[in-house]
Amino acid sequence: MKAHTRTTFPNFSSWTKRALLLVLLSLAGLVLAACGGGAPSNPSSTQVTLREWAVELQDTTLAAGTVTFEVTNSGTLEHNFIIEGVDEGLELVFPGDTATLQVELAPGEYKVICSLAGHEEAGMVTTLVVQE
Ligand SMILES: [Cu+2]
Secondary structure (H helix, E strand, C coil): CHHHHHHHHHHHHHHHHHHHHHHHHHHHHHHHHHCCCCHHHCCCEEEEEEECCEEEECCCEEECEEEEEEEEECCCCCEEEEECCCCCEEEEECCCCEEEEEEEECCEEEEEECCCCCHHHHCCEEEEEEEC
16 A cells, blocks of 8 residues: 555656656657758758869768758859759859859769860769658
8 A cells, every 4th residue: 555655646746757758758749840851951052063074062962851952063164054953053163153043952872074175075964862
């Protein structure tokens, strides 16, 4: 009998703790959900370097979602930045300039090129992998 009265209150207390924990966990879940699926692991922006003759990606694998590319042309010729299968691109980046491009990326494998005549063939091509 004594043991019973001793356990009743602690049981209630641990139930309260469990309920509080559940509330905290679901709040944490809401915060995570508010950030959007996949997006939290993406950097706010990623660097790209264009030069003769390469397209260099700081991150070759990104999570799906909104990505801002900061594209610097460190070469001596004009270049552009095209992600095949994505509507937007940077038509012309002058030597020494940095341009930004914000795009919405769906999961998949993308060919990234400079589409100026002969540049892709000369080596300005790389692959970007976008994961779910
Ligand atoms: Cu080029």
